[in-house]
Amino acid sequence: MTQNRFTPETTRLDDAARAGWLYYVAGNTQDEIARKLGVSRQSAQRLVAMAVSERLVKVRLDHPIGRCMDLGAALRDRFGLLVAEVAPSDPAAPDLLTGIAIAAAAHLERVLKSPDRRIVSLGTGRNLRAMVEQLPTMACPQHVVVSRLGNMMEDGSATPYNATIRLAERIGAPHYPYPLPVLARDAAELAAMQAQQAARNTIDLCARADLSLVGIGQMDMTAPLHVDGFLSVPEMEQLHRAGAVGEITSWVYDDRGQVIDCDFNRRVASAPLPRGTDRPVIAVALGQAKLPAIRAALIGGLINGLVTSEATAERLLD
C-alpha cells in the first residue's frame, strides 16, 4: 500500500474507494466529496462511478421480499430441496444475473465464514463467475476450492468464465483446477485419463465437497456447450433425439433428469454428479431458455438446491 504509492492506478482505486465510502456509507454529496478530496465535482463523480464499476461497492438487500421467500419455500417443498433462494426479478429485464449472483454469493459467503475446513466444488459458466465477482475478498486459507470439470478445450486453450481460479484468488484458498479436458476423444482415452493420480485426487475431492455450485446449460442453439465449441450441430441434434434437455458440468440429461446413456456422456471427463447426498449441490440458473433444463434437473434430483430469479421460480412452479 505504502510502497507502491507511485503506481497511478492503485492511488486512483484508493481514491475511488474513499469517494465510494463517502458517497454510499457517509452519504456525502459529490460536491462535498470533491471538496474533501480536493478534486473537481466531475472527478468526484468519476471516482464514485469507478468505485461502482470496479465492484468496490457491494449492495445487498437485507430484506426477504415476501414473494421471493414464498417462492423459495414453495420450491423447497415441491422439489424436496435443501436450499432455494429466489432473487427479485426486474420485470423489464427478468434474466439479469446480478440478482441471483448476489443471492448465491451471500449463500457461499455464509459457508466460507466457517472456521472449519470446507471443500467447495464449482462448475463453470457466467452465472458462477458473476457470483464470484459479487463475493467480498475474504481470507479463507482453511478452505479448498476444486473445479468439477476441465476448462481446457481439445487444443489446450482455456474456456472463459473460470470461476474456480477466481474464487480461490479472492478468498486466498488453495485450489484444484480440473486436470483433464472437458471431453475425452472416446471412452478408452477417458479411462486412461481418469487413472492418473491427479485426476483421481480431484474427483475424490469433488465427491467429498461440502458445497457444490453448478450452472445449468440448455440444449438449444444457444447451448453453452455448443457456443464454447464442445458440441457440433450434428452431435446436438443426435442428443436432442435421445431426449436431451439440459446439462450440468457437461453431463447431458433428459426431461426426467436422467443422465442419458450415450456416446457423448461416455466422453465427459467431469467429476460425476453427486446423487442423494445431504450436502448441498446448488444450481445457479435462471431464464426462459433454461426452464426445461432446470425443471428436469429438479425432478431428477440432479441437484438439491437452486438459486434462481423470481420470474423463473414462478414458471417452475406452474
Place this chain on the structure above:
Amino acid sequence: MTQNRFTPETTRLDDAARAGWLYYVAGNTQDEIARKLGVSRQSAQRLVAMAVSERLVKVRLDHPIGRCMDLGAALRDRFGLLVAEVAPSDPAAPDLLTGIAIAAAAHLERVLKSPDRRIVSLGTGRNLRAMVEQLPTMACPQHVVVSRLGNMMEDGSATPYNATIRLAERIGAPHYPYPLPVLARDAAELAAMQAQQAARNTIDLCARADLSLVGIGQMDMTAPLHVDGFLSVPEMEQLHRAGAVGEITSWVYDDRGQVIDCDFNRRVASAPLPRGTDRPVIAVALGQAKLPAIRAALIGGLINGLVTSEATAERLLD
C-alpha cells in the same frame, strides 16, 4: 403482487425492498420503478428512501480503505473530533510512518490549496517531518508557517526533525521559527522571554492558526523529550509520579489529558495548546508505545483531530 394489502406495513416494506432492489441492484431510475410498481414517481422515491432508512440496503466497501474510513468515522464519533484520518497498516510493519505521513500530507495539501491566507502551526517530531517530506512542492506565498515550539537546546544548538523550516521551504511561504528555546531555566526566565515582542508575535500567530499539526510524545524511556536531552531520568521519574503519560509540544499531561501543574510545565516555553477551538488541532501519531498518550490527549480534548494508523485506531477504539 402489490395488491394484497392484508398487512399494510409488511406490504409496504416489501415494496420498499423491491424498489430498493430495482434501484440499487438493477440500476433502474425512480421513474422506471414507479411505472413497474404502478405508483407515482414520488412514491417510488419514498420507497427507495424507506429501503435505505430501514436499513434494508446494506452497502459494503470491498477495499482496505473502507475499513480505514469506518475506523476514522468511529474515532470522530467517539472522541468528537473534527478530523480523523486512518491510514492502512502493513501487518508486518504496523508502525511504519510512511502511511500516516502520506495521509497527513494529503490533508495538509488540501488546506494549502486554498487561495486565501492560512496560518499553519507545526510542532516537531519525525512524524511531522515525514509528513512534510511527502508533500509535493507547491507555490503558496499566501500562507504562513509558524512553529509552536523552539528547536534550540539550552546551549543554542538545534534539534533535528524541524518540520517548520522544511515546510516553509517546500511551499515557498514565509515562516516564523519559534524565537525561544524549548525550556526556560525557571518560571521567571520564561516570563522574561515571553515578554519579548518576537515571542508575543509568534505565540499570537499560533493562537490564531487555521491549522495546527503536532506530534505526540510518550513518557517512557524512549520519550522524545528524554532522547533529545530535555528531560533527565530523575525528572522523568518525577513526572511519572505526577501521572504523566504523554506530551504535546512539550506540554506534559496525565491520563485524563490534563496538562500537569508541575515544575517542568512551568518551564515549557512552547505556545499554549489551543483549547476548545473550532480550528483543527491535529495530532499525527501511531504505535503501541504512544497509545496511552494518544488516548489521553483525545479524552482531554488537547487535540480535535488525529491522523493515525489502522492498528492504532483499532486499539484506541477498544
Place this chain on the structure above:
DNA sequence: CCATCGGTAGGGCAAATGCCCAATCGCCAA
C-alpha cells in the same frame, strides 16, 4: 351524519447527478 386528524399521494422546484465534448496535460517516440 359530520368534523377532525393522521397519513399518504402528487405537483412543483431546486439541488444533485450523469454524461457529452472541447481543452489541457503528460508521456513517448522521433
Place this chain on the structure above:
DNA sequence: TTGGCGATTGGGCATTTGCCCTACCGATGG
C-alpha cells in the same frame, strides 16, 4: 526539443432526485 497521441480535466446541459407543500383518503369520535 518537438510533435503527436491517449488520458484526464472541467464546462455545460439534460436528466434524475430530494423535498416542501397542498389536496385527498380513510378512520375515528362526537
